[in-house]
Amino acid sequence: MQLGSGGKSFREQKVVAVTRKDQVYTILRQAIISSQLAPGEAIRKELVALQLGVSRTPVSDAINRLADEGLVEIYPQTGTFVARLRLDKIETAQFVRIALETAAIRRAAERSTADIVQRLRDNLDRQRKAADSRDFEGFYALDEELHDMICDAAGLVGLREIAAKERSQIDRVRRLLLHYETRMVETLKEHQAIVDAIADNSVERAAAAMEEHISKMGKMLLQLQTKRPELFAD
Amino acid sequence: MQLGSGGKSFREQKVVAVTRKDQVYTILRQAIISSQLAPGEAIRKELVALQLGVSRTPVSDAINRLADEGLVEIYPQTGTFVARLRLDKIETAQFVRIALETAAIRRAAERSTADIVQRLRDNLDRQRKAADSRDFEGFYALDEELHDMICDAAGLVGLREIAAKERSQIDRVRRLLLHYETRMVETLKEHQAIVDAIADNSVERAAAAMEEHISKMGKMLLQLQTKRPELFAD
DNA sequence: AGTTAATATGTAACATGTTAGATGTTATTA
DNA sequence: TAATAACATCTAACATGTTACATATTAACT
Numbered sequence: 001m002q003l004g005s006g007g008k009s010f011r012e013q014k015v016v017a018v019t020r021k022d023q024v025y026t027i028l029r030q031a032i033i034s035s036q037l038a039p040g041e042a043i044r045k046e047l048v049a050l051q052l053g054v055s056r057t058p059v060s061d062a063i064n065r066l067a068d069e070g071l072v073e074i075y076p077q078t079g080t081f082v083a084r085l086r087l088d089k090i091e092t093a094q095f096v097r098i099a100l101e102t103a104a105i106r107r108a109a110e111r112s113t114a115d116i117v118q119r120l121r122d123n124l125d126r127q128r129k130a131a132d133s134r135d136f137e138g139f140y141a142l143d144e145e146l147h148d149m150i151c152d153a154a155g156l157v158g159l160r161e162i163a164a165k166e167r168s169q170i171d172r173v174r175r176l177l178l179h180y181e182t183r184m185v186e187t188l189k190e191h192q193a194i195v196d197a198i199a200d201n202s203v204e205r206a207a208a209a210m211e212e213h214i215s216k217m218g219k220m221l222l223q224l225q226t227k228r229p230e231l232f233a234d
Numbered sequence: 235m236q237l238g239s240g241g242k243s244f245r246e247q248k249v250v251a252v253t254r255k256d257q258v259y260t261i262l263r264q265a266i267i268s269s270q271l272a273p274g275e276a277i278r279k280e281l282v283a284l285q286l287g288v289s290r291t292p293v294s295d296a297i298n299r300l301a302d303e304g305l306v307e308i309y310p311q312t313g314t315f316v317a318r319l320r321l322d323k324i325e326t327a328q329f330v331r332i333a334l335e336t337a338a339i340r341r342a343a344e345r346s347t348a349d350i351v352q353r354l355r356d357n358l359d360r361q362r363k364a365a366d367s368r369d370f371e372g373f374y375a376l377d378e379e380l381h382d383m384i385c386d387a388a389g390l391v392g393l394r395e396i397a398a399k400e401r402s403q404i405d406r407v408r409r410l411l412l413h414y415e416t417r418m419v420e421t422l423k424e425h426q427a428i429v430d431a432i433a434d435n436s437v438e439r440a441a442a443a444m445e446e447h448i449s450k451m452g453k454m455l456l457q458l459q460t461k462r463p464e465l466f467a468d
Numbered sequence: 469a470g471t472t473a474a475t476a477t478g479t480a481a482c483a484t485g486t487t488a489g490a491t492g493t494t495a496t497t498a
Numbered sequence: 499t500a501a502t503a504a505c506a507t508c509t510a511a512c513a514t515g516t517t518a519c520a521t522a523t524t525a526a527c528t
Contacts, residue, residue: 003255003492011390018480019310019480019481019482020482021482025367033499039479044242044509045509045510046509054482054483055482055483056482056483056484057481057482057483057484058481058482058483060510060511061295061298061481062299062490064299065298065302066300068302074510075490075509075510076488076489076490076509076510076511077488077489077490077491077509077510077511078489078491078508078509078510079490079508079509079510080510088390088391088392089390089391089392092390092391092393092396095337095341095388095390095393096334096396098337099333099337100330100333100334103332103333104327104333107329113304118508119418154329156322156325156326156329156334157322157323157325157326158304158326159326159329159330162312162326162400164397205404218321230303247486253485253510253511253512254511254512255511255512278479279479279480280479288512288513289512289513289514290512290513290514291511291512291513291514292481292511292513293510295511308478308480309518309520310479310480310481310519311478311479311480311517311518311519311520312478312479312480312519312520312521312522313478313479313480313520314479314480379476
């Protein structure tokens, strides 16, 4: 597998493992979220195994995890396919995301420190630069980072991972939408409002800004469905 | 595997599959949640495979899923263990559960129909009977069913499954706590308040009742830690 | 005796062979 | 021609063999 030497020089503290299946999982997930693997496309395990230079086992393991996450669909004895977008599933994911992230930001706003606010603002600066240079990928990564930072700021162990997992479905859509121009500028403004509210320790304002921000996508989504119907199921 | 003939008489509509790994997953999960497999206990895959009459593959697959769910911990090349309870993880799970289920009950209270309310009350009647006869297992199952019904009443596809998954950690604790005396009676009262609020379409009251209900466990948890410290990590 | 190095052991991770079932195609029959 | 049955093909599911690594145990040495 062409991903670094694999030779661990010394015993790492607690890095629980970078197994092959983890690496395959990361690669496939990335490929799906970025639409490099398109919704509906078949995934041939054996081919993937061959391309990555591993056996079928870690590929199967990775795909099982992606199936739990709802990013692929496995039809027994038939095939594995990148999951198509489903409005009803996305609606649920939106709901979960709003519930989780508004709750998280309330806690974050309560307990925000100067240090945390500073790092949030740093992130926004970088977002501005990315937006100016129309760097979609960079902007997207910073967007994720911001949401992760807010989850962390809530001070709950493992919350970031849970939130990130529930975001999977939505991330695919978000990524696609970013390419439709003005969304990046709007998103930046919304992020600005969110960070300002946290800086002011305004719990309710922060929650409202977050809900507003997440909800915006629902409307854009319908546009996407008319423009790219082939990405959707049914 | 001693779980039914396995002969599918005809082509089921969409029952996506009851594969061996699904069955093993269900069995192990059940065993963990019921503390039949105690926190910290080692799980020997080969033994499990032998006992269930399957190969190591479906057992590994099932255990991988349980690891994602946080119910077991896999130490590579070393062993697999039932996860010990961790206060910080449980705190996060509580937070997620409150965020998710209060949001769900708000929707449920908005859109509740006479039919749904009727079924909620039926469930409460059965809970009362179970409590009277000190049927812990039965009560526990009805408790789960009630929460599932409320999720369903929110009318969002797949929400129940997400909520159930996030409850995993807490379910283990809840199950242990039920055996400590008066909790069953209290729980029943709290459930009553929740259902009443839904029946009245009182969104805020329902959410408050649910939050109250879920929060109660936090306090009981500390008692459990003093009584059964061996169940906890660190 | 205490410390370090060699070794034994057990397990998950990984590789690969085999089976069963879903689906598409072709042949057969009315 | 249309319906149906036999068959070919492909894939996930399952089984099992192999490897690498973490850990415990023992041995060697100061």
